[in-house]
Amino acid sequence: MARFKIVIPAxxxxxxxxxKPLLPLAGKPMIVHVCERALQTAADEIVVAVDDExxxxxxxxxxxxxxxxxxxxxxxxxxxxxxxxxxxxxxRVLIVNLQGDEPLLNxxxxxxxxxxxxxxxxxxxxxxxxPIGAAEELFDPNAVKVVFDRHGSALYFSRAPIPWAxxxxxxGQRALPDGASYWRHIGxxxxxxxxxxxxxxxxxxxxxxxxxxxxxRILWQGEPIYVLPVANPPAAGVDTEADLRRVEQLLEDERxxxxxxx
Numbered sequence: 001m002a003r004f005k006i007v008i009p010a011x012x013x014x015x016x017x018x019x020k021p022l023l024p025l026a027g028k029p030m031i032v033h034v035c036e037r038a039l040q041t042a043a044d045e046i047v048v049a050v051d052d053e054x055x056x057x058x059x060x061x062x063x064x065x066x067x068x069x070x071x072x073x074x075x076x077x078x079x080x081x082x083x084x085x086x087x088x089x090x091x092r093v094l095i096v097n098l099q100g101d102e103p104l105l106n107x108x109x110x111x112x113x114x115x116x117x118x119x120x121x122x123x124x125x126x127x128x129x130x131p132i133g134a135a136e137e138l139f140d141p142n143a144v145k146v147v148f149d150r151h152g153s154a155l156y157f158s159r160a161p162i163p164w165a166x167x168x169x170x171x172g173q174r175a176l177p178d179g180a181s182y183w184r185h186i187g188x189x190x191x192x193x194x195x196x197x198x199x200x201x202x203x204x205x206x207x208x209x210x211x212x213x214x215x216x217r218i219l220w221q222g223e224p225i226y227v228l229p230v231a232n233p234p235a236a237g238v239d240t241e242a243d244l245r246r247v248e249q250l251l252e253d254e255r256x257x258x259x260x261x262x
Contacts, residue, residue: 001042001111001114001115002042002094002114002115002117002118002119003044003094004042004043004044004093004094004095004096004114004118004190005043005044005045005046005047005089005093005094005095005096006038006041006043006045006046006047006095006096006097006098006110007046007047007048007049007079007080007083007095007096007097007098008031008034008035008038008046008047008048008049008064008097008098008099008100009049009076009079009080009097009099009100010031010034010048010049010050010051010055010100011050011051011076011079011100012050012051012052012054012055013051013052013071016239016240017238017239017240017241017244019054020100020101020238021050021055021058021100021101022054022055022058023238023244025103025244025247025248025251026248026251026252026255029058030100030101030103030238031048031055031058031059031100032058032059032062033103033251034098034099034100034101034102034103034105035048035059035062035064036062037098037102037103037104037105037106037107038064038098038105038107038110039062039063039064040107041096041107041110041111041114042111042114043096043110043114045065046063046064046065047064047065047066047067047083047087048064048065048066048067048100049067049069049079049080049082049083050066050067050068050069051068051069051070051071051073051079053068056068067083067086067087069082069083070082075214076097076099077097077189077196077199077214078200080095080097080191080196081196081197081199081200084193084196084197085197085200089193090193091192091193091194091197092192092193092194093192093193094114094117094118094190094191094192095190095191095192095193095196096110096113096114096188096189096190097188097189097190097191098110098188099187099188099237101237101238101239102234102237102238103237103238103247103251104234104235104236104237104247104250104251105188105234105235106234109128109186109188109230109234110188112228112230113126113127113128113188113190113228114190116226116228117190117226117228120152120226122151122152122153122224122226123153123223123224123225123226124191124192124194124195124223125189125190125191125195125218125223125224125225125226126189126190126191126225126226126227126228127154127185127186127187127188127189127190127215127225127226127227127228128185128186128188128227128228128229128230128233129146129148129183129184129185129186129227129228129229129230130183130184130186130229130230130231130232130233131181131182131183131184131229131231132145132176132182132183132184133176134176135174135175135176137184138161138176138182139161139174141159141160142159143159143184144157144158144159144184144185144187144213145157145158145159145160145161145162145182145183145184145185146158146162146183146184146185146227147162147163147183148183148227152226152227152228152229153224153225153226153227154215154219154224154225154226154227156216156219157185157211157213157215157216157219158211158213159211159212159213161182163180163182165177165180183227183229184233185215186230186233186234188234189215195223198223199217199218202217202221204217205217205220205221206220207219207220208220235247235250
């Protein structure tokens with residue numbers, strides 16, 4: 001198994017759900033659930049990059065490393081850059097970025113991404129994609145689509161349905177067309193520490209600003225992104241109050257199933 005580290009950016013100042021990492025889910029703060037999932041992976045170190053001491057306090061009983069980072073980062077990736085710099089990680093170190101609002105994450109997906117990333121030689125960034133099976137998801141701008149070449153290198157990410165099925169969509173069809181595969185981007189990333197240091201010097205690109213997609217900064221710079229297709233996407237994270245209720249019910253269901261096991 002490839003050696004890798006996990007960094008979990010956890011920001012207190014969410015606009016839609018203030019204090020999101022500390023919101024209770026099935027009896028625990030959300031960030032604790034995320035850390036517990038991360039601890040089920042093969043990672044040799046887990047760092048929780050926090051912007052508030054209250055989040056660090058919530059995870060202090062776990063075998064993870066809370067690190068207080070600056071509060072002015074524009075993205076989780078920028079927070080990762082600070083972590084890699086402060087911990088003086090070698091350029092070759094593999095880092096998986098887990099979001100602090102993904103309490104239902106499948107630990108096996110993380111291990112698969114790290115293993116596939118370590119095995120390929122094309123890119124210093126890797127991510128996941130899962131097949132789209134419903135037209136509603138294809139045309140949802142909140143579901144980011146990705147197209148990639150035969151080697152698994154990303155060609156483009158977009159909120160629009162890509163590839164554009166000219167004959168079907170120009171005629172007003174809003175169904176999955178025959179003869180085309182559609183992939184949803186899953187926002188779990190793996191990087192080398194060296195890549196993160198390069199990334200920190202880049203300004204936002206025009207494409208990134210237009211689509212509001214941070215990964216387009218990487219393609220704009222001519223850097224490849226390796227895309228690992230997986231059969232099933234992880235359960236959605238928490239962005240709204242409705243998400244919070246949905247995830248809490250799923251966690252309660254999981255706990256009930258464990259109790260029922262002989």
